[in-house]
Amino acid sequence: MNITVRQLTYLRALAEARSFSSAAQAVHVSQPALSVQIRELESQVGQPLVERRPRDVRLTRAGRRVLLAAERVAAELRALEAEARRGLGQVNLGMIPTIAPYLLPASLPDLRVQTALRLREAQTEELLEALAQGTIDAAVIATPAPDFHEEPLFEDRFLLAGTPDFLALNRGLAPQAIDPDTLLLLDEGHCLADQALALCGLTRARQRVDLGASSLSTLCALAGQGMGLTLVPEIAAAPETRAMPMLSLMRFAEEPARHVRLVRLRDCDDAAMWFDPLVGLLRKAGEALVAEARRGFA
Incomplete structure (x- = not known):
């Protein structure tokens, strides 16, 4: 038996895509080339691994067993690659x-x-x-x-960022007391946005919160131009204030932090x-x- 890693890779792609054309695109080969390798794998195993339907592709019982083995092989190869990288x-x-x-x-x-x-x-x-x-x-x-x-x-505490005038209106406030209309946050998917919302006692359902920026530097630029307030972690404090001279920072009485x-x-x-x-x-x-x-x- 001469089963190759390429054949197992193609079988994994086919099981995920459930389409010969989509699987071929995923592994960057032509559909005929992928089909040939799957048929050779079936020949090596001695039984069909794939049910070929007009609008769907499914693995047979034997195909599912071979897929499990393919997943184990892939995991071992990833571990070997990681080991080789560290060895170098x-x-x-x-x-x-x-x-x-x-x-x-x-x-x-x-x-x-x-x-x-x-x-x-x-x-x-x-x-x-x-x-x-x-x-x-x-x-x-x-x-x-x-x-x-x-x-x-390390512990990275949050500071409130905005123009001096904006900060003067919020001096002494706890994060939960910040007006949501003034709060600028990163877009969805950034953990910093989730942490800031939690600190301010808000949720994504509060539509007044601006969740549109894609970087912390963008938020600081907006806050430095008087567009609102944002929360800045300490590690970003010096670089962002150097880049945006009009940006001022203020500490909270009880400082929230991320770890x-x-x-x-x-x-x-x-x-x-x-x-x-x-x-x-x-x-x-x-x-x-x-x-x-x-x-x-x-």
Whole structure:
């Protein structure tokens, strides 16, 4: 029996797409080429793996058994690729967009000395999926991830941002007392938007809340032009106020915060070789950014 990884990959694509043409597009081959490989796989197994219907494709009972084996093979290959990357000193690191522009420049000089880094910037859900699939090795996020191993990096407190006049009207207020009409937030999918809504006692059902911006820098630019107020984490405080001189920051009496963490898969025998040093470098850089913000925006 000479079953190939290519054949198993094509079977997985066919099971997901339930169409020969869609599966061929997903794996970037022609439909005839995919059909030939599936027939060869069926020949190797000795029985049909696919029910070919006019408008649908389904796996047979034997096909489902082979699919399970294909999933195990794919998982092993992803683990092998991750192992090879780490053996070469390369770490594939994910960061959420409200952390990466601030933490990465601060940590990059030390990271370059110790490892070859490849960064992926994406929202939390996408990063955790990539982590589970083995396409990244670790991710910096700001929400709990109970299915993964977590290491705390630093506490990142929130400040209220706006023009001096706007802030004067809100001085001494708790986050829950901010007028929703003045609140500017990121669009849906960003955990920072969810955290800010929760801190202000709001939900997405409150249509007065602006959920249109795609980056924290855009929010700060709008707030600096007097368009409203927004919440800025400490690690972004110095860079954003330098970029937007009209932007002022104010601390709350009781400061809300997010907790930044580095996560990886639970089963990782070589964590001491790459993950633990990465925790130390990112924690050092993050704590330095926070300390700068607490000195400059007391």
